[in-house]
Amino acid sequence: MPEKKTRQAAAKAKRQGKSPSTQAGEYVHEEIEHVREGKHGARSPQQAIAIGLSKARRAGVKVPRKKSSSSKKSSTRKRASTGKSTSSRKRATTKRSSAKRARASSRALKREGKSATSKRSLSAHAKRAASKRSSSSRSAAAKKAARTKGARGRSAAAKKAARTRKKAA
Template sequence: MPEAKTRRAAAKAKREGKAPSTQAGEFVREEIEHVREGKHGARSAEQAIAIGLSKARRAGVKVPAKKSSRKSTGKRTASKKSSSAAGHRKKVTQKSSAKRSRASTKALKRESSTSATRKSLASHARKAASKRTAANRSAAAKKAVRTKGAHARSAAAKKAARTRARS
């Protein structure tokens, strides 16, 4: 269950008109913190991010599924049609047993916490960015500027100036 602080921050981002990925970023940040604190581990930065995104989806953030996992067969779509024709059924979720919950917590604790280091997160970000086109990255930056606000834009400009001065 995400912390109340995380849910509030995501709700604030939604009110400000930020993208779903930005809203989900709060949940990912919380997950990274959990890995760093040793509450549980993750094998890679990507896994920690995936856990955070999963929490965001469960909390109602409209984050699209990963493109590669959207492959659907003809059988699936047919079964979806028949189930929707039968009317909306309420999904029944059972609470996980204590034994199962304990086992999954123990398994996660055995994982390392190095996946949440600045180095591993930075390398993951570089790898993810390299898969995107320059136009796509540029469009994302332009949208960020539109939704940032004057104060945050000023802070970002100062940070960019410091970065340029260093190199």
């Protein structure tokens, strides 16, 4: 169950008209914190992110499924692309996973380590993810970020960049 502050932050992002991925980011951030606190572990940064996205979908955030599924079976891929989130289906028709299965998955997560959400591994994951995107796509994202930052934010970012350059020199 997501924490109250996470649900409120996601709701605020939705009110502000931010994208579903931004709303879901709150849940992913919470999951990363859980791993760092030692509530459970994760095998990789991707696993922690996937758990967070799953929680977001259950909470009603309309996060789209992955476009190209790595699954070999076409039926699984079809189900993933057309499948509705748990929250949008009727509650009466959804089947709860057995207590034994839930217990097994939580125990398996508790056996995993915490290094998956270290700053180093998250940074490496972000770099790998960015490298898969085209140069124009990354540039467009940066331009959009600069536009939506506002004058004060841009000024602060410029000052920070100047400090970083000065430190590096």
